[in-house]
Amino acid sequence: MRQNDVLPVSLARTDGGSYPRPQLVRGSWTDLSGTWGFAFDEDDLGVGLGWHREPAFDLDIVVPFPPESTASGVGVTEPRRIFWYRREVSAQEIAAAGHGDGRRLLLQFGAVDYRCSVWLNGELVGSHEGGQTPFGIDISSAVDDSRASQLLVVRVEDDPRDVTQPRGKQDWQDDPHAIYYHRTSGIWQPVWLESVPSIFVQTLHWRSDFTAATVTARIVLNDRPSTPTPISIELVSDGTPLATVTTTATEREITVALPVAAIANGQGYHDLLWSPERPHLLDAVVHAGADQVSSYLGLRSVEVDRGRFLLNGSPYYLRSVLSQGYWPQSHLAAPGADALRREVELIKELGFNAARIHQKFEDPRFLYWADRLGLVVWGEAPAAFAFGPTAVQRTISEWIAALERDYSHPSIVAWVPLNESWGVQEIRHDPQMVEFARSIAALTRAIDPTRPVVSNDGWEQVDTDIIAIHDYEWQADVIAARYADRPAIDRMLGTLGPAGRRLVLAGDVDDKPVMLTEFGGVSYDTSQQAGAWGYSTASSPDDLAERMGAIFAGVHASGVLAGFCYTQLTDTLQETNGLLTADREPKFAAARIREIVTGRRG
Numbered sequence: 001m002r003q004n005d006v007l008p009v010s011l012a013r014t015d016g017g018s019y020p021r022p023q024l025v026r027g028s029w030t031d032l033s034g035t036w037g038f039a040f041d042e043d044d045l046g047v048g049l050g051w052h053r054e055p056a057f058d059l060d061i062v063v064p065f066p067p068e069s070t071a072s073g074v075g076v077t078e079p080r081r082i083f084w085y086r087r088e089v090s091a092q093e094i095a096a097a098g099h100g101d102g103r104r105l106l107l108q109f110g111a112v113d114y115r116c117s118v119w120l121n122g123e124l125v126g127s128h129e130g131g132q133t134p135f136g137i138d139i140s141s142a143v144d145d146s147r148a149s150q151l152l153v154v155r156v157e158d159d160p161r162d163v164t165q166p167r168g169k170q171d172w173q174d175d176p177h178a179i180y181y182h183r184t185s186g187i188w189q190p191v192w193l194e195s196v197p198s199i200f201v202q203t204l205h206w207r208s209d210f211t212a213a214t215v216t217a218r219i220v221l222n223d224r225p226s227t228p229t230p231i232s233i234e235l236v237s238d239g240t241p242l243a244t245v246t247t248t249a250t251e252r253e254i255t256v257a258l259p260v261a262a263i264a265n266g267q268g269y270h271d272l273l274w275s276p277e278r279p280h281l282l283d284a285v286v287h288a289g290a291d292q293v294s295s296y297l298g299l300r301s302v303e304v305d306r307g308r309f310l311l312n313g314s315p316y317y318l319r320s321v322l323s324q325g326y327w328p329q330s331h332l333a334a335p336g337a338d339a340l341r342r343e344v345e346l347i348k349e350l351g352f353n354a355a356r357i358h359q360k361f362e363d364p365r366f367l368y369w370a371d372r373l374g375l376v377v378w379g380e381a382p383a384a385f386a387f388g389p390t391a392v393q394r395t396i397s398e399w400i401a402a403l404e405r406d407y408s409h410p411s412i413v414a415w416v417p418l419n420e421s422w423g424v425q426e427i428r429h430d431p432q433m434v435e436f437a438r439s440i441a442a443l444t445r446a447i448d449p450t451r452p453v454v455s456n457d458g459w460e461q462v463d464t465d466i467i468a469i470h471d472y473e474w475q476a477d478v479i480a481a482r483y484a485d486r487p488a489i490d491r492m493l494g495t496l497g498p499a500g501r502r503l504v505l506a507g508d509v510d511d512k513p514v515m516l517t518e519f520g521g522v523s524y525d526t527s528q529q530a531g532a533w534g535y536s537t538a539s540s541p542d543d544l545a546e547r548m549g550a551i552f553a554g555v556h557a558s559g560v561l562a563g564f565c566y567t568q569l570t571d572t573l574q575e576t577n578g579l580l581t582a583d584r585e586p587k588f589a590a591a592r593i594r595e596i597v598t599g600r601r602g
Contacts, residue, residue: 017337017338017341017369018031018365019365020110020189020192020364020365021108021110021134022364022367023295023297023364023368023408024204025293025294025295026196026293027098027292027294028096028097028195029097029098029193030094030096030097030192030193030194031190032087032089032093032190032191032192032193033062033063033190033191034063035060035061035062035063036060036062036085036086037059037060037061037085037086037087038059038060038061038067038074038084038086039051039055039057039083039084040059040067040080040082040083040084041083041084041155042080042081042082044082046084046155051153052117052122053119053122054122055086055151059074060073061074061085063085064110064188064189064191065330065331065333066113066183066184066185066187066188066332067080067083068183068185068331069184069331069333070329071329071333071335077175077183079183080160081157081158081159081160082157083155083157083186084155084156085154085155085156085186085187086151086152086153087152088150088151089149089150089152089193090149091148093193094195097192097195098194099193099195100195102198103140103196103197103198104138104140104195104198105138105140105143105193105194105195106138106139106193106194106196107120107125107126107136107137107139108134108135108136108190108192109128109134109136109137109187109189109191110134110188110191110363110364111132111133111189112131112154112186112187112188112189113131113132113156113184113186113188114129114130114131114157114159115129115156115157115158116156116157117154117155118137118152118153118154119151119152119153119154119155120139120142120150120151120152121142121147121150121151122151123141125137125138125139125141130166130401131158131382132168132361132398132402133361133398133401133402134189134405154187156185158183158186160172163384163385163386163391164384164386164388164391164394165384165394166381166382166384166394167382167383168360168382168383169181169326169358169360169382170182170183170332170382171183172385176573176574177574181324181331181573182573183331184332184333188331188333189333189363196222196291197289197290198223199221199222199225199289199290200221200288200289200291201220201221201293202220203218203219203220204217204219204220204286204293204295204408205217205218205407205408206284206295206297207408207450208263208297208300208301210263210269210299210313212257213259213260213263213264214257214259214263215257215258215260215282215299216255216256216257216258217258217284218254218255219253219255219256219286220253221252221288223252224250224252225250225252228250229248229289230247230248230288230289231256231286231287232244232245232247232286232287233256233287234284234285235260235282235283235297236282236284236285237262237280237282242262242282243258243259243260243261244258245258249288263299269299270312272299273298273299273312274299274371274374275300275311275374276348276353276374277353277374279371279374280298280299281297281410283296295408296371298371298410298411299410300312301313301450302413302451302452303452304452304512304513305511307486307511307512307513307514307560307562308513308562309413309513309515309562311376311413315562317562318353318354318376318515318564318565319351319352319353319354319563319564319598320352320353320354320355320376320378320517320563320564320566321347321352321354321356321565321568321569321579322355322358322566322568322569323347323355323356323357323358323570324358324360324572325357325358325360326572326573327339328573328582328583332360334363334365334366340366340368341373342584343366343369344366344370344373345369346580347569348375349594350579350586350590350594351593351594351598352566352597353374353375353376354375354376354378355370355376355377355378355569356377356378356416357377357378357379359380359381359382359383359419360382361379361381361398362377364405367409367411367412368409370409370411371411376411377411377412377413378412378414378415379402379406379412379414379416380415380416380417380419381395381398381399381417381418382398383395383418383419383422383423384422384423385423386423387424387425387430387433387436391423392436395417395423395440396440396443399417399440400443403415403444407448413452414452414453414454415444415448415451415452415453415454416453416454416468417441418437418455418457420458421456421458421459421460421501424437424456424460427456427460427505428501428502428505434505434506437461438462438463438506440455441455441463441464442463452466453465455507457517458470458499458517459497459501459503460501460503460505461504461505462504462505462506462507463506464504464512466513466514466515467489467509467512467513467515468515468517469492469497469498469503469514469515469516469517470498470499470516470517470519471499471516471518472498472518472519472520472521472535473519474535474536474547474550474551475550476550476551476554477554478554479551479554479555480553480558483514483516483555483558483560483561484557484558484560485559485560486560488560489514489560493509513562514560514561514562515565516555516561516563517565519551519555519564520535520566520568521535521536521568521577522535522536522537522538522544522548522551523535523537523538523576524537524538524540524541524544525571527581527582529576531574532574532576533576534575534577535567541587541588542588544587545588545593548593548596549596552566552597552599553599556599566579566597570582
């Protein structure tokens with residue numbers, strides 16, 4: 001199917017995983033990936049020189065790859081602050097997006113790090129701040145039909161030294177050091193065009209309630225309609241209609257409840273549920289006036305109770321792996337949609353049922369494949385590395401945008417707004433930092449009450465729903481003793497944890513599930529690079545397998561852990577503690593890794 005074909009409702013989930021916003025799909029769209037003009041502007045002269053009107057850039061770049069990466073064709077890793085992009089958009093590309101009389105033309109960006117301004121034909125049409133969240137701009141009024149093509153120009157500013165920006169694992173020093181990596185600046189997720197009617201669906205969220213036998217759709221329109229707008233929603237399971245509702249919208253936001261009789265059958269509704277073992281998805285189509293969007297959802301519930309993590313009301317043990325979402329050739333940008341699917345497949349092949357995406361809001365196309373193939377995901381925020389009003393505002397703003405973007409993915413089962421006190425380094429002494437940790441956890445629950453929140457993964461947690469512990473001990477007997485039972489955990493909670501920090505600073509911990517959310521980290525460097533490291537070191541593939549086996553044996557022996565997260569999936573630059581090389585090759589037989597991870601043979 002070509003990208004400009006009308007997408008039938010029943011095929012909303014079979015578009016090859018290429019559509020950049022998989023839960024709000026329009027049939028006609030134009031991908032703007034490819035070669036753009038490019039320039040650095042370290043002296044910040046571009047606006048004064050009129051680059052937004054008549055750019056003459058000396059370089060080319062392949063979008064959507066960051067200029068620091070080799071995939072972009074630029075490959076300049078030295079710190080740079082200001083970047084310019086230009087592209088001519090043809091009349092044929094606009095037509096392929098479904099544009100016509102009486103419609104609006106939207107320019108969509110998956111992510112641009114960190115702040116940008118956008119011009120069309122010399123007219124400023126929009127701006128955005130936040131390096132890992134999407135935004136759209138209505139460019140209709142700036143389109144000049146007298147031109148053979150429309151001139152699109154983007155100016156990006158990403159200060160490599162600004163540690164108040166949420167930057168995650170992107171290094172603020174010149175070169176990667178410790179656990180930090182090359183930067184990912186500029187346009188690093190897809191850019192596309194789509195055409196919409198004057199009133200259109202801007203946001204679509206799904207929520208299921210088994211007790212009430214309903215699915216709820218939250219629809220946010222782009223504007224308040226001047227006259228009542230007809231709304232219709234249809235849910236389909238494997239081609240069989242489940243529910244249809246029609247109503248009207250008179251306000252910008254509307255919540256619609258769809259009774260689903262099949263859920264009311266307490267003996268039969270399990271066939272409709274989503275889980276990693278059976279990732280069943282429902283197709284959906286929403287009409288809002290003249291706008292039609294295709295979507296999908298998964299019916300599932302998540303909760304924590306009596307020391308266990310529950311999926312669909314039953315205890316579910318999480319076998320998770322830490323994923324940095326970093327590729328040598330393209331950095332935080334995936335090499336392509338197929339690479340994101342393969343990442344999910346690899347994680348499952350190695351015996352994991354979950355992934356903790358670390359310090360990154362992962363590409364929605366990864367979440368699409370996690371939804372479709374069956375992989376549980378923890379959604380984690382990239383951290384700023386300073387504390388103060390600017391860092392707090394930026395962190396919260398981008399966190400809210402990420403919650404909005406990812407709310408309906410059934411694969412996401414927990415939120416992690418903070419990690420290892422990054423950005424709140426003195427939280428054990430500073431009441432302001434404690435209140436920030438408490439407030440961002442509460443804010444997360446206010447926006448999304450359906451998932452548990454890990455307030456500060458690793459240690460120094462405040463009002464957390466899961467006690468998440470980081471422990472890189474490599475001796476199996478020590479691991480086994482620390483996590484043998486609840487009294488052993490309580491002893492740790494009463495003293496300093498494995499990293500020499502208090503595990504919980506405030507909040508009730510009784511009956512909270514305990515998970516070992518970082519452990520292992522055994523290095524085996526297949527590339528013999530300088531500075532390679534891990535938390536312990538193996539000398540050969542066999543030694544790596546033996547060390548891993550011993551550590552996992554201690555974890556599997558625990559009678560209290562509700563899950564774990566092994567560090568890590570792939571080697572990432574100087575961090576050589578991956579199960580896979582940076583090129584995604586197993587360091588020893590994948591079948592053996594699976595046996596170790598699952599604790600089972602065969």
